[in-house]
Amino acid sequence: MTRILLINANTSDYVTQKVAGVARAVVSPGTEVVAVTGEFGANVIATRTELAIANHACLDLLARYTNEHSERCDAAVIAVSYDVALWAAREMLDIPVIGITEAALLTACQLGTRIGVVMFGPRVLPVYQELAASYGLASRIAGWRGVDTSAPYAAGDQDEADRLAIEAANSLVERDGCEVVVLAGAVMAGVPPRLQAQVPVPLIEGVSCAMLQAESLIRLKPIKPRAGSLAALPARVQVGLSAALTARFKDAP
Amino acid sequence: MTRILLINANTSDYVTQKVAGVARAVVSPGTEVVAVTGEFGANVIATRTELAIANHACLDLLARYTNEHSERCDAAVIAVSYDVALWAAREMLDIPVIGITEAALLTACQLGTRIGVVMFGPRVLPVYQELAASYGLASRIAGWRGVDTSAPYAAGDQDEADRLAIEAANSLVERDGCEVVVLAGAVMAGVPPRLQAQVPVPLIEGVSCAMLQAESLIRLKPIKPRAGSLAALPARVQVGLSAALTARFKDAP
Amino acid sequence: MTRILLINANTSDYVTQKVAGVARAVVSPGTEVVAVTGEFGANVIATRTELAIANHACLDLLARYTNEHSERCDAAVIAVSYDVALWAAREMLDIPVIGITEAALLTACQLGTRIGVVMFGPRVLPVYQELAASYGLASRIAGWRGVDTSAPYAAGDQDEADRLAIEAANSLVERDGCEVVVLAGAVMAGVPPRLQAQVPVPLIEGVSCAMLQAESLIRLKPIKPRAGSLAALPARVQVGLSAALTARFKDAP
Amino acid sequence: MTRILLINANTSDYVTQKVAGVARAVVSPGTEVVAVTGEFGANVIATRTELAIANHACLDLLARYTNEHSERCDAAVIAVSYDVALWAAREMLDIPVIGITEAALLTACQLGTRIGVVMFGPRVLPVYQELAASYGLASRIAGWRGVDTSAPYAAGDQDEADRLAIEAANSLVERDGCEVVVLAGAVMAGVPPRLQAQVPVPLIEGVSCAMLQAESLIRLKPIKPRAGSLAALPARVQVGLSAALTARFKDAP
Amino acid sequence: MTRILLINANTSDYVTQKVAGVARAVVSPGTEVVAVTGEFGANVIATRTELAIANHACLDLLARYTNEHSERCDAAVIAVSYDVALWAAREMLDIPVIGITEAALLTACQLGTRIGVVMFGPRVLPVYQELAASYGLASRIAGWRGVDTSAPYAAGDQDEADRLAIEAANSLVERDGCEVVVLAGAVMAGVPPRLQAQVPVPLIEGVSCAMLQAESLIRLKPIKPRAGSLAALPARVQVGLSAALTARFKDAP
Amino acid sequence: MTRILLINANTSDYVTQKVAGVARAVVSPGTEVVAVTGEFGANVIATRTELAIANHACLDLLARYTNEHSERCDAAVIAVSYDVALWAAREMLDIPVIGITEAALLTACQLGTRIGVVMFGPRVLPVYQELAASYGLASRIAGWRGVDTSAPYAAGDQDEADRLAIEAANSLVERDGCEVVVLAGAVMAGVPPRLQAQVPVPLIEGVSCAMLQAESLIRLKPIKPRAGSLAALPARVQVGLSAALTARFKDAP
Known part of the structure; x- marks a missing residue:
């Protein structure tokens, strides 16, 4: 039985359930998805400050779940679109860890040479740009659009949000020559099929891409590094952290 | 039944069989691998001239197979490490197409921030560097090593080739700080497990990565673009090509 | 007597004749231009697939002509704006080889710090961008414009095409601060003088630039490399290629 | 009276005192330095996991101090060489915030075109490289050296550490052409004067640079942005954070 | 007594006085500002040719002043926005030298991740872009605007110039997501406070930034390099230069 | 009769004569080379300060010659390897202007994908690197070597300098994979043929490349820009310049 831990480092169970539903629909029949919600921090991460705090919340959640549960997970997916704590988690754990925006961008690299990104909330535009640059992928991204609505973060009518996303995606195709468009944000899980007919290039989102890549990496079985910045954590003195993180x-026994 | 077309654009059946064996071991139980060998061009591509010709050979093979066979393939993997004709194939076909070196590099991006690449035959070093740069990934690659042996391209003793590859990989870790190492070349299929114990960071190769990504993309079902440089081929006048390519x-009927 | 081989890897003699006329007007009195047309492939290359095939067609044509004719050519110019098989030809031959788009971009580098590029057919925009990036010149190019007409590829009224090209060039100057504009495409040979009066910065095209650079390189007499990826082809096994390519x-006798 | 808050997001008071002593010696007579130590997390940050957690610890400390104390600080300096939570703190606070490694690199930009960086602990090399790249300064850094000793993190004999740092700095000058060398790490505060005589280019460290830049920015008085990702935090729902962060x-009253 | 030499390499005393007034208002009480005007060259530098000549004028002025005056200056600020002769001055002198545009850009790096630049006179746009690129900061600059007025170079009504600058700055914020805006040009000294209320992100200019950084570097006391391209000038044969430059x-006596 | 002005902005006639001899051997029979030596500044430019001054000297020389002589020159070549005042000269004059290092690098781009550069005097290494970066060509240059001898700047035995240059070039080929090597420096004129037999890839130098490109640009006849930073100089107030520069x-009469 393969088991993938799906981390929502936000503290909103609404998003967790939405994301988990899509994740379960994507994975292979034999794969179980264990979805967990952050225990502290922002309901929905939308500022740099919330994002910085979520690094801790995400690692805490990962440590807690992997320490306290008898069933081992085979991979972890961080379902926060800023890919919080991604490389730290890759250091802390000995299973593959996938971030949803990294996953979407790497998949997009296989679908078009010029990638467009649509995100919700213009305030976060620089944060996404910094993230893409940190992956060395800045030159692949030919256009960005920020859509100014928070509708996707709640149940309710999505018509206006859908209309804005379609308009943004088509503008990326027509004005910036994008040949694939990423809808950024965990809440975009499940949305592409609804909008695809109205956009002439592939529309993708990160949760589906990440779940598929998690299953691939589980089958690839890369070793845990024994050298470098991702090698297992050494014994070190900590103060005031949760028992799980501490x-x-x-030292390993 | 899922079916993946595995293209060896070289004309050497030895490499096709080697690669196909590994590919079949990697894919899910329900997936069939159809392996085909190039009909013209180099036995083993190792020069820029052979590589340029292989672009045609690869497309011809893809057109031939997908036209002439009743069973539709769900994805194609180009098992030539220079990823010949990759973007052209993505234009010509309406199924996902994966290149083995692109696949290995994108997988490596998820395993370490600093990637090392080991290749066989120092003559091809610039060609690989141009390929990685064309993917926008030059900044992710922290070191390159060319190993001067052609042993992997034939059956026979691999001890010396293995020793050189291990030495190159460890040098990438120690001197260049690489945290994951790609063994480039279709003939590296199946090799990482044999060498991994002697290298402290993940060793990967492209065929396995590509097969896994092919399965992922089949499940993701991206649409065929209707705009841009990857949209379906328009009707156009050709001279002297095979019936399949022509x-x-x-025009679609 | 100096002799330059002018390769049109398209299979359209119309373009060959147009290009050859301009080329002959540009070269020094003592220089002969031998113009040849591709024997297989697209009438006019306009898709990635046709371009990939043209790599083979171009090398075949180069091999055929240089093998079969008693008069040695002193340089070759590839008059396809995607510079098909350029580096492979530099490997295969021992004479200078020039691509028309590379030639135009390098010349543009001497005429302005910010280069603009106008091309015909928006579908090919990413392909040109990839080509410029492959030359390491992406940062020099301050703007791109795709003009949507195929008029230049046939005889007949060019007024509308001219008007669109002028408009695109002036937009590059005014909106993007370009200080020199390249008209991309072999069929732009001979066009700049007709449009120049209406554009306030130098307008250039590749065929003229390439012919002049070919004459320069003939006089510079660089050696054929004896090391690296451009050294003479080694003896290698080929299948199904033309006698000339084979x-x-x-091995040299 | 000017007051600068000096944040050590590590939980080791030894480093705080060392850094504070140097900071007090650097600032103008009229400036008070208030030094505080992290309340949770690593004694000394040296892994990606500790660093990710320290983002939260740093913001918590900043919120706590600026909320609870009657005397307003005029700027904050984050004295952790990974510049933890730097941009988040710039969003959360309405005073200038300076990171010590950013400060050292920007100062180095004024002292030499080619910058070298020496850091302690080779494990962190990629983390520093990612940090420099995130500032857009990767092209200015001509060489990196990791020195393998933790001696600077404790009182005691520094002779061996000094010798290694001098050797690394001189190697950066001689082999990589560096014209200024940054000693990275808060514990390098106060060290450059001790080593400078044995290195022929300027040696600098971040705490001194940051204190000086903090004083400069206090006098420059940039406004708090009212737009973008650094504008004041909006009212948002949080769970389980400290009262100060919450x-x-x-909403502002 | 600290003394900063403020160089205006233009030959217009109007600009010198304007700049010096702002500089004196910015520095600490104990700091003297010695302002000097160029002895040859352009009244106001606005072309590449004038700028190239100003390199000489600037060095001549620096040599003249530092040789002929008994009071030593502790730093020099080059108050020409093209930062003329900046690195040469850093080689020729043994005190810190600051350029105003470099100073503004480095300060901007601490205030926002995406920097906008407004300059006066569209002709100079490429020159500023080349300057920013030479500092390795091209990727930090998210937008440029050229304002077409020369009003700031003379006394008189600035209303129209102010309106254009505000409009340009706000366009950088709204269209390009800039989070800090630099007003380039020595004549922008003193302008930001007048316009700031109408722009929602920090507006800065180079003279203030440079004076503050000069004071900081004076206190940091970096050594004069003894190696590399900034080491003291060796004895060398010159012809026809001023006595001061010669x-x-x-050789040092 | 075609006439090319060859500018040596150094004040050493030895270098002028050496360079002019090679230039005359390279140009077409019908082309006259007019060689002039700088009237002020360094005997041989080897520091940043001398280089900055040479910008003025070069423009003065260009203005003087083109104003005072009845025979019009058709192009100018700046035979100082730092390409002093290159873009300013392109603005000031209405004929093509070529810099020898730009010429060599652009030619090298046509001969190999990975370029190596050998220069004399390690002090100048960063200056050449900054120059190459300013042309946007940094990514094409795979290796740099500084040779520590000033022998080429005088008559006399060149054996040791030759040996060092050959060693540097071969190291670039073997260790850095360079496929073409540029010998930087005007005094390298005429040297490649002497060393070529001992280096397996093309060795080139700038004077020959520049003369050939000058002849090409004369035949290409690009217009003088009427817009942008290279348009003709406007009327402007100058102080203390030579009559020719003033x-x-x-205003044009």
């Missing part, structure tokens, strides 16, 4: 810095 | 430029 | 992979 | 997300 | 190339 | 800033 345990991660103890 | 048919690709006819 | 002969290129035989 | 208060930051309440 | 003296710079004599 | 005349350049007067």
Whole structure:
């Protein structure tokens, strides 16, 4: 039985359930998805400050779940579109860890040479740009659009949000020559099929891409590095962390 | 039944069989791998001239197979490490197409921030560097090593080739700080498990990565673009091409 | 007597004749231009698939002509704006080889710090961008414009095409601060003088630039590399290629 | 009276005191330095996981101090060499915030075109490289050296550490052509004067640079942005954060 | 007593006085500002040719002043927005030298991730872009605007110039997502406070930034390099230079 | 009769004569080379300060010659390897202007994808790197070597300098994979043929490349820009310049 841990480092269970539903629909029949919600921090991460705090919340959640549960997970997917704590999690854990925006961008690299990105909330535009640059992918992204609505973060009518997303995607195709468009944000899980007919290039989102890549990496079985910045955590002194996180810095028995 | 077309654009059946064996071991139980060998061009591509010709050979093979066989393939994997004709194939076909070196590099992006690449035959070093740069990934690659042996291209003792590859990989880790190492070349299929114990960071190769990504993309079901440089081929006048290729430029009935 | 081989890897003699006329007007009195047309492939290359095939057609034509004719050519110019098989030809031959788009971009580098590019057919925009990036010149190009007409590829009224090209060039100057504009495409040979009066910065095209650079390189007499990816082809096994191409992979007598 | 808040997001008071002593010696007579130590997390940050957690610890400390104390600080300096939570703090606070590594690199930009960086602990090399790249400064850094000793993190004999740092700095000058060398790490505060005589180019460290830049920015008085990703935090729902952090997300009264 | 030499390499005393007034208002009480005007060259530099000549004028002025005056200056600020002769001055002198545009850009790096630049006179746009690129900061600059008025170069009504600058700055914020805006040009000294209320992100200019950084570097006391391209000038043969410049190339006594 | 003005902005006639001899051997029979030596500044430019001054000297020389002589020159070549005042000269004059290092690098782009550069005097290494970066060509240059001898700047035995240059070039080929090597420096004129037999890839130098490109651009006849930073100088107020330079800033009659 393969098991993938799906981390929502936000504290909103609404998003967790939405994302988990899509994730379960994407994975292979034999794969279980264990979805968990953050225990502290923002309901919905939308500022740099919330994002910085979520790094801790995400690692805490990962440590907690992997320490306290008897069933081992085979991979973890971080379902926060800023890919919080992604490389730290790759260091802390010995299973593959996938971030949803990294996953979407890497998939997009296989579908078009010029990638467009649509995100919700113009305030976060620079944050996404910094993230894409941190992956070395800045030159692949030919256009960005920020859509100014928070409708996708709640149940309710999505018509206006859909209309804005379609308009943004088509503008990326027509004005910037994009040949694939990423809808950024965990809440975009499940949305592409609804909009695809009205956009002439592939529309993708990160949760589906990440779940598929998680299953691929589980089958690829890369070793845990024994050298470099992703090698297992050494024993180190910590103060005031949760028992689960503290345990991660103890010598292996 | 899922079916993946595995293209070896070289004309050497030895490499096709080697690669196909590994590919079949990697894919899911329900997936069939159809392996085909190039009909013209180099036995083993190792020069820029052979590579340029292989672009045609690869497309011809793809057109031939997808036109002439009743069973539709769901994706194609180009098992030549220079990813010959990759974007052209993405234009010509309406199924996902994966290149093995692109696949290995994108997978490596998820396993370490600093990627090392080991290749066989120092003559091809610039060609690989141009390929990685064409993917926008030059900044992710922290080191390159060319190993001077052609042993992997034939059956026979691989001890010396293995020793050189291990030495190159460890040098990438120690001197260049690489945290994941790609063994470039279709003939590296199946090799990482044999060498991994002697290298402290993940060793990967492209055929396995590509097969897994092919399965992922089949499940993701991106649409065929209706705009841009990857949209379906328009009707256009061709001279002297195979019937299969020529048919690709006819109006849809 | 200096002799320059002018390769049109398209199969349209119309373009060959147009280009050859301009080329002959540009070269020095003592220089002969031998113009040849592709024997297989697209009438006019306008898709990635046709371009990939043209790599083979171009090398075949180069091999055929240089093998079969008693008069040696002193340089070759590839008059296809995607510079098909350019580096492969530099490997295969021992004379200078020039691509028309590379030639135009390098010349533009001497005429303005910010280069603009106008091309015909918006579908090919990403292909040109990839080509410029492959030359390391992406940062020099301050703007791109795709003009949507195929008029230049045939005889007949060019007024509308001219008007669109002038408009595109002036937009590059005014909106993007370009200080020199390249008209991309072999069929732009001879066009700049007709439009120049209506554009306030230098307008250039590749065929003229390439012919002049070919004459320069003939006089510079660089050696054929004896090391690296451009050294003479080694003897290698080929299958199903033309006699001319096959002969290129035989040991020198 | 000017007051600068000096944040050590590590939980080791030893480093705080060391850094504060140097900071007090650097600032103008009229400037008070208030030094505080992290309340949770690593004694000394040296892994990606500790660094990710420190983002939260740093913001918590900043919120706590600026909320609870009657005397307003005029700027904050984050004295952790990974510049944890730097941009988030710039969003959360309405005073200038300076990171010590950013400060050192920007100062280095004024002292030499080619910058070298020496850091302690080779494991962190990629993390520093990612940080420099995130500032857009990757092209200015001509060489990196990791020195393998933790001696600077404790009182005691520094002779061996000094010797290694001098050797690394001189290697950057001689082999990589560096014209200024940054000693990275908060514990390098106060070290450059001790080593400078043995290195022929300027040696600098971040704490001194940051204190000087903090004083400069206090005098420059940039406004708090009212637009973009650094504008004041909006009211937002948080769960389980400290009272001080929670208060930051309440509407202004 | 600290003394900063403020160089206006233009030959217009109007600009010198304007700049010096702002500089004196910015520096600490104990700092003297010595302002000097160029002895040859353009009244106001606005073309590449004038700028190239100003390199000489600037060095001549620096050599003249520092040789002929008994009071040593502790730093020099080059108050020409093209930062003329900046690195040469850093080689020729043994005190810190600051350029106003470099100073503004480095300060901007601490205030926002995406920097906008407004300049006066569209002709100079490429020159500023080349300057920013030479500092390795091209990727930090998210937008440029050229304002077409020369009003700031003379006394008189600035209303129209102010209106254009505000409009340009706000366009950088709204269309390009800039989070800090630099007003380029020595004549922008003193202008930001007048316009700031109408722009929602920090507006800065180079003279203030440079004076503050000069004071910081004076306190940091970096050594004069003894190696590399910024080491003291060796004795070398010169022809036809001013006595002051010639003296710079004599052996130290 | 075609006439090319060859500018040596150094004040050493030895270099002028050496360079002019090679230039005359390279140009077509019908082309006259007019070689002039700088009237002020360094005997041989080897520091940043000398280089900055040479910008003025070069423009003065260009203005003087083109104003005072009845025979019009058709192009100018700046035979100083730092390409002093290159873009300013392109603005000031209405004929093509070529810099020798730009010429060599652009030619090298046509001969190999990975370029190596050998220069004399390690102090100047960063200056050449900045120059190459300013042309947007940094990514094409795979290796740099500084040779520590000044022998080429005088008559006399060149054996040791030759040996060092050959060693540097071969190291670039073997260790850095360079496929073409540029010998930087005007004094390298005429040297490649002497060393070529001992280096397996093309060795080129700038004077020959520049003369050939000058002849090409004369035949291409690009217009003088009427817009942008290279348009003709407007009338502007100058102080203390030579009559020739001052005349350049007067309104056309």
